[in-house]
Amino acid sequence: MKIWFWPIVLGLLSAAALLVGLLFDNAWDEVATLMLALPVGVALWFGWYRR
């Protein structure tokens, strides 16, 4: 189960971001953007910055 913990967390966050952005306006747009930016940040951190 350990293998799937972070993928599931990031997957749920992405799905929530897509829905929140679609269903609500204004401040929620920024929340959605930040939530969807998280997988990007994780990919960049582990993929390139952490040596």
Next chain:
Amino acid sequence: MNFRLWSLIHKWSSLICTLFLLLLCLTGLPLIFHEEIEHLSGEVEAPAMPADTPELSMDRIVAAAQAHRPDKVVRYLIWDAHEHPHVTLANMAGSMSAPPDDYWFVAVDSRTGAVLDEPNERGFMYLMLKLHTDLFVGLPGLLFMGFMGLLFALAIVSGVVLYHPFMRKLDFGTVRRRRTRLQWLDLHNLIGIVTVVWALVVGLTGSLNTLVMPLLGIWQGDQMAQMIAPYRNAPPLETTGSVQTALDTARHSVPDMEVRFVAFPGSLMSSPHHYTVFMRGNTPVTSRLLRPALIDAQTGELTDSRDMPWYMQALLISQPLHFGDYSGLPLKIVWALLDLLTIVVLSSGLYLWLKKRGKRREELLDEATEAQA
């Protein structure tokens, strides 16, 4: 889990779609920012006038477009009060029955009737759009790209299944940098798994969008046919009535909605006897949906107005999820970054396939899981 079977599925679904997916990612990148690019490249705007300047009757706008291009007829009038205030975009063609691709835009100032521009240059963004959608071959191209999107979804699902055997001895986020091939394998797995939901949603909504013409056809044979059934034996229109009256009737009959565009009698999106006024709501979701109001073109009275059926609603709601245009520039930037990460996943996948040819897949798995960081 049948490792061999899933490897085969992953290999072949990916191999077939990768080059097209690379094309989609590259052409999609500028398309994400099409509004910004169009603004920067000097798309025409209505000149500044006092805010309370009234708009003309749309019949005068039609007459202005018609006078400017006497050899063409107006098929649609389109508005976007947020992006292009006070501009009416007339979609004209040589005849009502000309193919949908045969259009000529005339932008008219809604307050003065002055022709502002004829935005028909088929430049860079047009090229990107065609390469992203139908590859210049119309419906077959669209459906082909839709099929590539489905293969992409299959590649993603099989990739998720394969994530487990490759990662079972590694911590999340491990990237082994001592050997190039292992490094790209780890990057492929890492980036693939963290972007999986976004990639699946954008891939599947893209595939759904390729069905726009068939779904419109079904809608016409289904809901549209029901609404215009009383007119089945009506004689053809001799002259069409006022489009402004049709717009007024639509606004009055469907309050709290904004007119997005109107299809003229005889055009693809209407009937031979009606103006069809397409309205949108004012909440984040309903602003994406369309509600048609059929107005008798002769009398200006409402014939019928219904919410679109579920398959049209699904198509319309899938569009923002594909375009990433429902929030603002920051979301578009994140969308572009995810697009770039997908390019990394696609090209690393291709690289890994080129490097491993000739080796048995079980050997590769052993090597990949046992060589620790």
